[in-house]
Amino acid sequence: MKNYILYFFTMSLLLASHFTIAGGGWPQKKGKGFFKFGQTAIIANKYFDSEGNVIDITTISLYTTSLYGEYGITDRITAIAYVPFFVRSTLNEVQNTQTGVILPGDELNAFGDTDIGIKIGLTHKKPVAVSASLIVGLPLGKSALKDQTFLQTGDGEFNQMVMVDAGRGFNKWYMNVGVGFNNRTQGFSDEFRYTYEIGYTGYKKLILTVKVNGVKPLNNATAAETIGNGVFANKVEYLAYGPEISYKIKNNFGVTSSAFFAVAAKRILASPNVGIGLFYTL
Amino acid sequence: MKRLLYLLILALSSCVGTDFVDINSENIELINPIQSLAKGENYLFETKYTNILGGEENVKVYWESTDPDIAYIDGNGVVSGIDFGEVTVAYTVKNVQGAITFVVAQETIQDVQKTATFQGKGKYNAQGTALLYKNIENELILQLLNDFDTDFALGTFVFLSNSTDGQIVKASGLNLGEITSGGAKSFNITSADAGVGIDRYQYVVILCQPAGITFGFGKFN
Structure with missing residues (x-):
């Protein structure tokens, strides 16, 4: 069952698809790995404003095509990378149905902000697996900060996140909790992050999970609030949950699909983030 | 395999869509509003009507004064200052209505x-x-x-x-x-x-x- 748990945590994606949580409390074993080709999409004509109210906006979409990988350097140290190599953001055109007048939309295709990091197992062969991760976010995407573009594929700031996870497997279940601190630069507000996940592995090829992810800004920003395309903003805040279903086609290959919904949020698109992917394990 | 991946990415990344906004552009605008009208003088109000498609139309305007003893207005939009005081004149075309409030005073002053x-x-x-x-x-x-x-x-x-x-x-x-x-x-x-x-x-x-x-x-x- 441990193998199932390992696959599963690596498939976690936050509501904002530019950020990943890796592996829960379990690092990869030496020479083992997990790799995923994923596609996520957010299509939103609503927006959580700075008070948390949902307001109408011109439809903004964000499509992220990414590669995610974990590889065990040792039994305790795992290398992690999340590479959104093709990110497409669009702004719908607007047509006045009475007059027929059309305001043009916009689109941006670019590389996205990339995360790399390491996870260190703090426990070994204990009932509760505890690990610490250090992940840095490289601002390789197009952003309002660097490129003066409304549509964005990144936030433009170099961030460093420390995350501590604790997980435990049961007979056909597992669960994990994690807390983290995300230090953001360029005057963006730092963040407290938390995650909870519970999964069922009782079926032979099917794995079912429910995840809860949250981000709480510490409100120490010196930079102005930005709107942009509603994902990469300063002082983003949300509490989101969602199911993920994975199916193993072969022993080391499978497909996965997920959807995340925000319960409450500020400064972010108000629409589900849906995803599909193919995964492969070493 | 590369081609397959490329096609998959394209298929999953949509084109720029269209939002439709249903806006009724119907509007009546008073072109030459006033702040005050001189007692004993006449003044011709002019309007511009815009239909729901945003086009200008020459249509009949219905005028009404809240107090004809202060300012009387006829069917052509000519308002007469009868006595000192404040008054409101409403103008209506089809489904839209506008109103202007002004005073009858010593002199006529346009609202600029x-x-x-x-x-x-x-x-x-x-x-x-x-x-x-x-x-x-x-x-x-x-x-x-x-x-x-x-x-x-x-x-x-x-x-x-x-x-x-x-x-x-x-x-x-x-x-x-x-x-x-x-x-x-x-x-x-x-x-x-x-x-x-x-x-x-x-x-x-x-x-x-x-x-x-x-x-x-x-x-x-």
Whole structure:
């Protein structure tokens, strides 16, 4: 069952698809790995404003095509990378149905902000697996900060996140909790992050999970609030949950699909983030 | 395999779509409003009617005075100052109605200037004063005064509109131009649309134009 748990945590994606949580409390074993080709999409004509109210906006979409990988350097140290190599953001055109007048939309295709990091197992062969991760976010995407573009594929700031996870497997279940601190630069507000996940592995090829992810800004920003395309903003805040279903086609290959919904949020698109992917394990 | 991946990415990344905004453009505008009418004088009100498709139409206007003993108005829009006092004249075309309140006094003064005080919408900030007036070339000018300030995002624009709803402002308002700072600035409305009169729009709106989010607005008095 441990193998199932390992696959599963690596498939976690936050509501904002530019950020990943890796592996829960379990690092990869030496020479083992997990790799995923994923596609996520957010299509939103609503927006959580700075008070948390949902307001109408011109439809903004964000499509992220990414590669995610974990590889065990040792039994305790795992290398992690999340590479959104093709990110497409669009702004719908607007047509006045009475007059027929059309305001043009916009689109941006670019590389996205990339995360790399390491996870260190703090426990070994204990009932509760505890690990610490250090992940840095490289601002390789197009952003309002660097490129003066409304549509964005990144936030433009170099961030460093420390995350501590604790997980435990049961007979056909597992669960994990994690807390983290995300230090953001360029005057963006730092963040407290938390995650909870519970999964069922009782079926032979099917794995079912429910995840809860949250981000709480510490409100120490010196930079102005930005709107942009509603994902990469300063002082983003949300509490989101969602199911993920994975199916193993072969022993080391499978497909996965997920959807995340925000319960409450500020400064972010108000629409589900849906995803599909193919995964492969070493 | 590479080709398959490329096709998959393309299939899952949509084209730019279209949002449809249903806006009724029907409007009646009083072209030559007044602040006061001289007792004993006549004055001809002129209007401009815009139909639901945004086109101008020459149609019958129905006039009504709230107090004919102060100001009487006939079916052609000619108003007569009968006695001193304040009065409101309503004008109606099809489904739209407008009204103007003025006083009957010693002299007739045309209303050539309006002011608006900005306020933020939601938690967004906008403050200061806007002036709408006709200059000596008879061009309509919007002046934001020194005390004007607002929140900014990439693509913050000044609009004139009859709504403060961001999507309606974006689709049907008059875009006067982008701003990147607070303080005094001036916009020539006649240059943007020569057909706009001083009574055409009720609001000056600060809009994050790409997303259609209203940061703030001021209602003209």
